[in-house]
Amino acid sequence: MKDFEFYNPVKIVFGREQLAKLPEQIAAGTKVMLLYGGGSIKRNGVYKEITRALKDYELFEFGGIEPNPSYETCMRAVEAVAETGSGFLLAAGGGSVIDAAKFIAAAAVYKKGDPWDILSKMEPVEEALPLGTVLTLPATGSEMNKNSVMSRKSTNEKFAFSSPAVFPRFSLLLPEAAASLPPEQVANGVVDAFIHVTEQYVTYPVNAVLQDRMAEAVLLTLVEEGPKAVEDPSSYGPMSNLMWSATMALNGLLSCGVPGDWSVHAIGHELTALHNIDHARTLAIVQPGIWEVLIEQKIEKLVQYGERVWGITDGTPEQRAHAAINATTDLFESLGVKTRLSDYGVGSDTIETIAKRFEERKWVAIGDRRLTTPDVVREALKRRI
Numbered sequence: 520m521k522d523f524e525f526y527n528p529v530k531i532v533f534g535r536e537q538l539a540k541l542p543e544q545i546a547a548g549t550k551v552m553l554l555y556g557g558g559s560i561k562r563n564g565v566y567k568e569i570t571r572a573l574k575d576y577e578l579f580e581f582g583g584i585e586p587n588p589s590y591e592t593c594m595r596a597v598e599a600v601a602e603t604g605s606g607f608l609l610a611a612g613g614g615s616v617i618d619a620a621k622f623i624a625a626a627a628v629y630k631k632g633d634p635w636d637i638l639s640k641m642e643p644v645e646e647a648l649p650l651g652t653v654l655t656l657p658a659t660g661s662e663m664n665k666n667s668v669m670s671r672k673s674t675n676e677k678f679a680f681s682s683p684a685v686f687p688r689f690s691l692l693l694p695e696a697a698a699s700l701p702p703e704q705v706a707n708g709v710v711d712a713f714i715h716v717t718e719q720y721v722t723y724p725v726n727a728v729l730q731d732r733m734a735e736a737v738l739l740t741l742v743e744e745g746p747k748a749v750e751d752p753s754s755y756g757p758m759s760n761l762m763w764s765a766t767m768a769l770n771g772l773l774s775c776g777v778p779g780d781w782s783v784h785a786i787g788h789e790l791t792a793l794h795n796i797d798h799a800r801t802l803a804i805v806q807p808g809i810w811e812v813l814i815e816q817k818i819e820k821l822v823q824y825g826e827r828v829w830g831i832t833d834g835t836p837e838q839r840a841h842a843a844i845n846a847t848t849d850l851f852e853s854l855g856v857k858t859r860l861s862d863y864g865v866g867s868d869t870i871e872t873i874a875k876r877f878e879e880r881k882w883v884a885i886g887d888r889r890l891t892t893p894d895v896v897r898e899a900l901k902r903r904i
C-alpha cells in the first residue's frame with residue numbers, strides 16, 4: 520500500500536426531512552446566499568423548505584447556474600455575493616451547483632488576479648467563503664470532496680481545481696428530493712459514480728486489500744441498486760443506496776494508499792467542452808476505449824474486477840478482461856447510456872482536436888503510470904466511434 524494522508528471534515532446529514540436541521544448548521548446572524556440551478560429545487564419543494572427553514576436569516580439568492588457551470592455565470596454570482604455582503608454560500612442541487620459554489624467561494628476572496636487562473640494555471644486556493652450543500656442528485660461526490668469542475672463558454676474549456684478550503688462545512692443528502700429526477704439523470708449518476716470508482720481501482724495492484732474491497736462494495740451496490748433507482752427514482756430504498764454510494768465513490772476514502780488514473784475524466788471533460796455531452800455519458804464512451812488500449816498494463820486489476828464484480832472466472836486473462844469491459848458497457852447501455860461517439864453525432868475530427876489539445880497543454884502522458892499519451896487518447900477514441 521502507498522503512503523497516504525486522509526482528511527475529510529464534511530459533516531453529512533442524510534435522509535428524510537433533514538432540511539429542518541439547516542439552522543443547526545449555520546451560525547445565527549449569518550447572511551446566506553442560496554445558489555441553485557435552472558429551477559428544479561422550485562419544482563420539487565426543496566426551495567420552499569430551505570426558505571422556511573432559514574426564515575430567521577438574511578437570505579439572498581442566485582439562480583440560473585447551468586449544468587457544467589460556467590465561469591461567466593459564476594463571476595456574476597461573485598458580484599452578487601459582494602453586493603449583498605453574504606458570508607455563507609448554500610448550494611442546492613446537483614454537482615454543477617455545488618462545484619459552482621466552490622468556485623464562487625474561492626473567487627469571492629481571491630486577490631491574486633483573475634480567478635480563471637485558479638482553473639487554467641492551477642493557482643492554489645488558500646481561502647474561500649464557507650459553504651454548505653443540499654444534494655438532490657446522486658452522482659459527483661462533490662458534496663463530500665474538495666473538487667470543482669468549471670467550464671468557460673467563450674473558449675470551450677473545462678478544468679478542475681481542488682482545495683481543502685472549499686470542502687463543504689456540511690452536506691444534507693436528500694434521497695427524497697432526488698425522486699423528481701428524470702431517469703436519464705439518475706442513469707448519469709450511476710455511471711459517474713461507477714467511473715469514479717474504476718478510476719481509483721482499475722489501475723495496478725499495490726496490496727491495498729481493504730481499499731479494493733471497498734471499491735468492489737461500491738461497484739456491486741451500483742450494479743444492484745442503480746438499475747432500480749433508474750427504473751423508479753421515487754423508490755426510497757434504491758435511491759438512498761445510490762446516493763450514499765455516489766458520495767462514498769469520491770470522498771477520498773477509496774483513493775487512500777492507491778494510485779489514481781483519472782485519464783478517462785480528462786478526456787471526457789474535452790468531449791463535454793466541445794460537444795456539450797453530459798459528463799457521465801462522456802465517461803461511458805471513453806472508459807471502455809482506454810481499457811481496450813491499455814488492457815495489457817491493466818490486466819491484473821481488470822481480471823480482479825471481472826471476477827469480483829461480474830463473476831467472470833472462465834478463459835485466459837485477456838478473455839476475462841475483455842468480458843469485464845463488455846459487462847461494463849452492457850450495464851451502461853442497459854441504463855440507456857450510450858457508449859459510442861457516433862451515438863452522440865461526434866465524428867473522428869473531434870479525436871484529433873482532443874489529442875492536439877493534450878499536446879498543446881503538454882499533457883504528454885497522464886494516468887496512473889503516465890500511460891495515457893496523446894496517441895493512446897487517439898487510439899482509445901477511435902475504438903469508440
Ligand code: NZQ
Binds near residue numbers: 560657666698699
Ligand atoms: O439546474 P437544475 O434546475 O437544478 O436541474 C438539474 C440539471 O438540469 C437537474 N436536477 C438536479 N437535481 C434534480 C434535478 N432535476 C430534477 N430533480 C432533481 N432532484 O439535473 C441536471 C443536471 O444537474 P448537474 O448538477 O449538472 O448534474 P451532476 O450532479 O451530474 O453534475 C455534473 C457536473 O459535476 C462535475 C461534472 O464535470 C459536471 O460539470 N463533476 C464534479 C466532480 C467533483 N466536484 O468532484 C467530479 C465529477 O467527476 C464531475 O466532473
Ligand code: ZN
Binds near residue numbers: 659711784798
Ligand atoms: Zn465524474
